[in-house]
Amino acid sequence: MSRSPETWTTALARSLLQVREGRTATTILQLPLTGLLALVWISTATTGGTATAAVITATAFLGALALLVLGLAVPWPRLPPGSPLVIPVLDVAAVALAVLAVPGYGHALGMLVVFPAVWLAASGLHGRWMLTLLLMGAALVALPAWLSHPPTTPGQTVLALLLPLGVIALAVSVHAATVHQREQDRLLAEQREAAERAVEESRHSAELLSAGLAAIDVGILVIDEDGHAVSRNAEMQRLLAVAAPGDPRAAEDPAASEPDFLVLGADGRRPVSAARRPVARALSGEDFSRQLLWIGDCEHPRAVSVTARSVWDGPARRGSVLAFTDVTDLLHAVTARDQLLATVTHDLRSPLSAILGRADLALERGGLPERAERDLAAIVHGAEHMQSIVQDLLHSSAGAPQAVPLPADLVELIEETVAAAEHAATDAEVDLALDLPHQLPALVDPIRMRRVLDNLLVNAIKYSPVGGEVLVRALASEDGEAVVEVQDRGRGMTEAEAGNAFTRFYRADSARHSAVPGVGLGLYICKSIVDAHGGTIECRSRPNEGTTFTVRLPLAADEAPDGGRPGPRSGAPSPAGDRPGGRSGGPADDAAHDPAHDPADARSR
Structure with missing residues (x-):
């Protein structure tokens, strides 16, 4: 933003503000007046003036000279503020003597009062005091000329008043400009101090951030919109050296050098295309999380998990921050x-x-x-x-299970599972309730889906209080999915625990501290089986209110949504429980029909 040009009064005020106190200041402000009064004295003494006029002008000059010497000798900064203003006040008296000595040139010599008037105006003195001193000084200077040559016409009166009024007007202008300039200087000083504090805080924050980044074992790379490296920590330098050994460009221009990096996919065998490499993805504006890559040569490769987030300045993208975590040991x-x-x-x-x-x-x-x-x-x-x-x-x-989906009736699978769990529910003093349609054909692997249902049902029984109820509900949704819900009124989970419910080997604090056994695999297995069917499973829970697990699976092609059977019914169909005695069918059947079975021990509670 361009600055508006200063007026001459503002420029004068700025200059006077810079020199208004101290020995040098008084010398600069006093010297011109002293010199001019010397010229008046010399002129009066050499051009035939009266002896009285010469003595008076000499007195005025010597007074001004004495004030000059006083300004040089006195340590003004040690005295109270405003002490140097004694000099311009006495200067008015010196000018008045000069006018009195040569009344015929009163108007011309009266112009010398401008020097002390401007000094007073720029001094910062209160406006009333300044105006009082200026009026007294102007009257003192103009009065001799007025008395020696009194005006006889209105024009002469105007001319006689022009000098004092002009001096006063000039002084008022300088005073106003000085006040304005002082306010500007104060604001600038405050802004400068604020800027200095901001710079210091920014420097301190940058030092803390740099120290923090240097201390963590995650590689941090900050790039601008052109892909140039803005910042990187020591761990990032190490990983870049692994990905591009001997390439000095890698640290400064990772976007240009990334195509030459040694980068393989998550399997550690297939190279990653240039467009799918992390810096290229971030440069295109993509945000992503946990991209698993292998970098480096085949003898000493390192596995890294990469996350990228864009940096925005309003609507404009300014770059990206990438985090590289070395997960080789993990x-x-x-x-x-x-x-x-x-x-x-x-x-x-x-x-x-x-x-x-x-x-x-x-x-x-x-x-x-x-x-x-x-x-x-x-x-x-x-x-x-x-x-x-x-x-x-x-x-x-064994990794992800292989499901072989076939048309099957989910209602029949649910009833068989509930019948097998009746003994466990009876021992736990928990009621079982059903809310099922007459049939619900879906594309599922019956053996694996029975395992999911058994896991969820036995899990709900284990975590239900004595006298509680477990409700199993099924229906065909309007968007062509089979929906199965298993709901209990047990101890429930927090939102964070519910979010981790399907994590392998995860058990919440409440579950670990309880007497309920488990190793934290049941829900992980449920999710892997449902994922293999192309379905979804979710957990909704609140502490002390219970938990609901919802499974969504593809319906059979000829299934049309029909409502659920009206009202829940307790118990389970008896035919499902009339199987031959003893153990049969292998591990899957054993797990499904054993009341003490613990397949769903991953309940995160």
Whole structure:
């Protein structure tokens, strides 16, 4: 923004403000008047003036000279503010003497009063005091000339008043400009102090941010809209050196050098195209999270998880911030854990099958003492519980399940699952209620979907209070999906816990501190099975109010939405419970029909 030109009064006020106090200031302001009074004295003494006039003008000059010496000798900054104003007040008297000595030139010599008048006006003195002094000074200077040559006409009167009025007008203008300039200087000083504080705070914040970025083990890269590196921390430098060994461009211009980086996809085998690399994606304005890549040569590759967010200045995008997290050790640990789980669980299956088989045979033969039968039943109960955990671990370590969806009636699957869970509900003193349509054909893998239903139902029973109720509801939605809900009125979960309910090996604090056993795999397995069907599963929960799990699956092609059966009904159809005695069907059936089974032990509560 251009500055408006200063008026001459403002410029004069600025200059006077800069020199209005101190020895140098008084010298600069006093010297011109002293010199002019010297010329008046010399002129009077050499041009035939009277002796009296010469003495008076000499007195005026010597007075001004004395004031000049006084200004040089006195340490004005040590005296109270305004002390130097004694000099311009006395200067008015010196000018008045000069006018009195040469009355014929009173109007011309009276112009010398401009110097003390401007000094007073620029001094910052209060307006009333300044105006009083100026009026007295102007009257003192104009009075001798008025008395020696009194005006006889209106024109002469105007001319006689012109000098004092002009001096006063000039002084008022200078005073107004000075006040304005002082206010501007004050505002500028405040703005300068605020700017200095802001700069200092910004510098301090930048130092803290730099120290913080240097201390974390996440690589941070900030790029502008052209892809040039604006900032990066030490960890980012290390990762860039891994991705582009020996390339000095990588640190300064990552967008231009990224196509030459050694980058592979999440599988660690296939190269990532230039357009799908993180800097290129961020440069295109894309925000993304947890892109898994492998960087570096094949001998020492590093796995990184990359997240990018755009930086906006109003509607304009100014760049992006990318976070690179080295997850190599984490991936190696996960791989080792999965291998260990697969090995351990595989080795546990054989002895567990032997224990269950021998125990079942002993119970079937009969003739055992009652105590021995109770002990064998406890052994079977514990072994079946262990077998369900082993099955969950095997399922977890095997990766994503392969589902073979077929047309099946979800109502029939639900009724079979509820019938199998009646014993567990009775032992827990929990009521089971159903709200089902007559049939609900859907495309599902019956064996795997029975496992999902069993997990959710047994989980709801485990976390329901004594006397509570578990409601299983199913319906066909208007958007062509089969919807199954399992609702309990148990202890519930917080929003954060519900968000992590399907995380592998996750159990909430309340669940870990409770007497309910589990390892945190049931809901993870449920989600993986539902995902394999192309469906969704969600959790809604509130502490002390209960939890509802909702599963959405594709309907069979010929299914049209029909409402649910009116009103919930308790219990389950009896045919589902009339299966042959003993254990049958393998692990899936065992899990589904064992009342003590714990497949849904991942409930995050």
